[in-house]
Amino acid sequence: MESNGEKAVVSSSENGKSETETTESSSKDGSICGFDSLHHLLQESLSPPLFQEVSRLLLGLNCGKSLETIALPEPARALSSKHDFDLQAYSFRADKESLRGPRLVRVGLVQNGIALPTTAPFSDQKRAIFQKLTPIIEAAGASGVNIICLQEAWMMPFAFCTREKRWCEFAEPIDGESTEFLQEFARKYNMVIINPILERDIKHGETLWNTAVIIGNHGNIIGKHRKNHIPRVGDFNESTYYMEGNTGHPVFETAYGKIAVNICYGRHHPLNWLAFGLNGAEIVFNPSATVGELSEPMWPIEARNAAIANSYFVGSINRVGTEVFPNPFTSGDGKPQHADFGHFYGSSHFSAPDASCTPSLSRYKDGLMVSDLDLNLCRQLKDKWGFRMTARYEMYSYLLARYVKPDFEPQVISDPLLRRST
Numbered sequence: 001m002e003s004n005g006e007k008a009v010v011s012s013s014e015n016g017k018s019e020t021e022t023t024e025s026s027s028k029d030g031s032i033c034g035f036d037s038l039h040h041l042l043q044e045s046l047s048p049p050l051f052q053e054v055s056r057l058l059l060g061l062n063c064g065k066s067l068e069t070i071a072l073p074e075p076a077r078a079l080s081s082k083h084d085f086d087l088q089a090y091s092f093r094a095d096k097e098s099l100r101g102p103r104l105v106r107v108g109l110v111q112n113g114i115a116l117p118t119t120a121p122f123s124d125q126k127r128a129i130f131q132k133l134t135p136i137i138e139a140a141g142a143s144g145v146n147i148i149c150l151q152e153a154w155m156m157p158f159a160f161c162t163r164e165k166r167w168c169e170f171a172e173p174i175d176g177e178s179t180e181f182l183q184e185f186a187r188k189y190n191m192v193i194i195n196p197i198l199e200r201d202i203k204h205g206e207t208l209w210n211t212a213v214i215i216g217n218h219g220n221i222i223g224k225h226r227k228n229h230i231p232r233v234g235d236f237n238e239s240t241y242y243m244e245g246n247t248g249h250p251v252f253e254t255a256y257g258k259i260a261v262n263i264c265y266g267r268h269h270p271l272n273w274l275a276f277g278l279n280g281a282e283i284v285f286n287p288s289a290t291v292g293e294l295s296e297p298m299w300p301i302e303a304r305n306a307a308i309a310n311s312y313f314v315g316s317i318n319r320v321g322t323e324v325f326p327n328p329f330t331s332g333d334g335k336p337q338h339a340d341f342g343h344f345y346g347s348s349h350f351s352a353p354d355a356s357c358t359p360s361l362s363r364y365k366d367g368l369m370v371s372d373l374d375l376n377l378c379r380q381l382k383d384k385w386g387f388r389m390t391a392r393y394e395m396y397s398y399l400l401a402r403y404v405k406p407d408f409e410p411q412v413i414s415d416p417l418l419r420r421s422t
């Protein structure tokens, strides 16, 4: 793809002072100066030895080597060409152990844009997303994926910017039509599927939640987790729609490993990541919906840090595209009203406990990221770095227990000279 070259950086020098100011750095189509990902931009722009060195620093090394790509079966590749979605696959190794065999699991992440304009009848919108996802999930099945996770509220436009209540109609019970749709694939491909939906809790007064339903590889519902932390930033007016989750930090023991789900904004909360780790998660999925202007510089850092600090794998997923809504809304920041949320920048990827990570999927195309994970790597990193043993949890539990009390006093020791009058 050719660069349609929007200027990223403007430098000016006035009175000997150098100023650098960032302007619109990504193009209207969602590309980065014409490239679909940072990885491809660097690959095309640097000489092979420079690119290798930059990749070592940006993506880390897994067992001392760059991640290897996996050759996926032809039917999966054919689906990706026919339906024009990005398809990438990598393999994370672990060291050979003498008492345990490798614990290999093949995991998939799906990112997608909506399929119809937000003005279309709701039932048509949902059905069109189901149709759009079918070849992507089929490609995962054809690739032998064991666990797959979809993006946050994948079955609807991310309409929570509007504050309009009519979007609540998209909500479904945990055994509703999205779960039924995915249960077919779970049975067909013997696959665990994580299904993040807008949930309507029929038994509790039809209340709404932001929920991930965990579908077992026999098509059974293993359980659910509700988003713990609800954003109050930018146009993310999600607290208008649903409440903070009440399911704690469950880890689901599946046929393929112990998994958990940290839904979107929860990734900014290190204690949220920690809690899933304390409960024994080996893979934590982070199904998200977030836009470039708000969070893109944080995106590659937070998940990777969580994987390192908690000695587990993280699968990060973000939706793609710009969703335009019928009625303009304001953001409470004095800027003009607008009808879209901004660009959802995709860039789904895996991070590993040894600080290695995959390149990201496209910034603007639907996609499927497949990775083989050797779960032995989790314990190997625990043994190597000893974070669980050096964590001093009792010290923090003491501080937190005091902090949540209304009469908490911060532990600050002031320089006595500060208040001495001269």
Ligand SMILES: NC(=O)NCCC(=O)O
Pocket: 152, 230, 231, 236, 263, 264, 265, 266, 288, 289, 290, 291, 294, 295
């Ligand atoms: N969906 C959601 O929680 N988005 C919040 C924005 C962010 O965390 O980047």
